[in-house]
Amino acid sequence: MVLLESVIAYVFMERHWQMVTERLSIAVIHDIAAIIDMIETYHKNDKNYDNIIRIAQQRMGLHISILPPEVLPAPGPKPFFAILDYFLSEAITKQINRPFWIDTVGDSNLVEIRIRLDDKVLCVFATRSQTYASNTGIFLSWMLGTALVLLIIAILLLRNQIKPIQQLAEAADSFGKGQPLPKGFEPCGAEEVRKAGIAFLRMRQRIERQMEQRTTMLSGVSHDLRTILTRFKLQLALNNNLDTAALKQDVNDMQKMLEGYLSFARGEGTEEISQLDLKTLMDKLSKEATLRKRNFSYKIEGTTITQVRPGAFSRLLTNLVSNAFRYAINIHITIQQNSENLIIIIDDDGPGIPKDKREDVFKPFFRLDESRNQDQDTGGTGLGLSIARDITRSHGGEIKLEKNSQKGLRVIIELPS
DSSP states (O other), rough: OHHHHHHHHHIIIIIIIIIHHHHHHHHHHHHHHHHHHHHHHHTTTTTHHHHHHHHHHHHHOOOOEEEOOOOOOOOOOOOOOOHHHHHHHHHHHHOOOOOOOESSSSTEEEEEEEOOOSEEEEEEEEEEEHHOOOOOHHHHHHHHHHHHHHHHHHHHHHHHHHHHHHHHHHHHHHHHTTOOOTTOOOOOOOOHEEEEEHHHHHHHHHHHHHHHHHHHHHHHHHHHHHHHHHHHHHHEEEEEEEOHHHHHHHHHHHHHHHHHHHHHHHHTTTTOOOOEEEHHHHHHHHHHHTTTTOOEEEEEOOSSEEOOHHHHHHHHHHHHHHHHHHHHHHEEEEEEEEEEEEEEEEEEOOOOOOGTTGGGGGTTTTTOOOOHHHSSTTTTOSSSSHHHHHHHTTTTTTEEEEEEETTTTEEEEEEEE
16 A cells, blocks of 8 residues: 555656646746746836736736846755756746746745846746646645555554454464363454354364264273173183183174274374265175175266265265165165265165164264174174264265155265365
8 A cells, every 4th residue: 555655656746746837837937938028029118117017917927026137146055856946947948048046945935036138137926836736735645644544444454354363373272282262252354264263163173073082982992891801801710611602702892893993093094085986986885785685776966076085985885885784675875966065865774773862873882782783793893883974074074864765764974075
């Protein structure tokens, strides 16, 4: 803004002010030249020059007097901005070409010009407004005043924009130190700052959910391992009656548990986002369904190429479909993709999940049927859906469970495209 004001001031001073001053100066000197011509032509009929003085005052706005021949005063000091002196001197030299003296400093409202004629000296007083662009001060004052007002407005607006940024920085710093958010923090300010604040809060929520899941997972691992280790101790205490089959089963359970823990702990990892062909993935799941003697079908609406973390996304769908293979015969997947989001719907005809348990099944190590999950091949460690939600949220999406028209389970995954 300061640079713009400086450029405007320079253009005005250099172009407009100089041009107007030059034209006014030329006009005044042109009138003085006409007065000199009248003096030299009609001095015999007007010895006192009364008529010429009257005409100069009434018609030209100039106050003149005829002085006896004398030496012109010595040139006085020139003002800092001597543009008026320059243009007057140049015009007198071109139009009159006689010795002259100019005073633009003595009286701030008048300009005095003396020109030596053959036997006299012509003294002319002209108002400064006749020879000088008098609106310059007004323009500069207006320009500076406008700049000051705009500067004050800019400072106020800038303060209002900086404050939300500072609050966001404090909130991020507090969260990084494990401290609660500053009291009363809410995204505000410009649209971009609000978006950044909302994105920060969403990121914070995702991180806290992941931390909570991992804390729950570690608690579950600790509890289940203690249970198995207790059984180990009991078996070892009975030296004469070791149940090797039970020990092997406990070892298998521990292996499953640790594998599930490692899969869950990996989360999204450092895998880069790249293209994944959904049709290729569906065909792979279809082959697995054939091996398991399940009826599998799918429908893709829109493009088949999506931008995800291929390994994590494949694990997400594989876990969900494998879970459906355990409890259902018919599985159908509908994929809808547009410029805004990717929606995946998995329907099966299995027993479904009770409504009051649909949120609990996402908790690490939660099992609907303890005996079935622990003792049969269909069971797992209780981390499958936890891993699925973790991967979904790492892609910025959400997963939810519903009942479909066949009274089976419907899994809906929504991801941003």
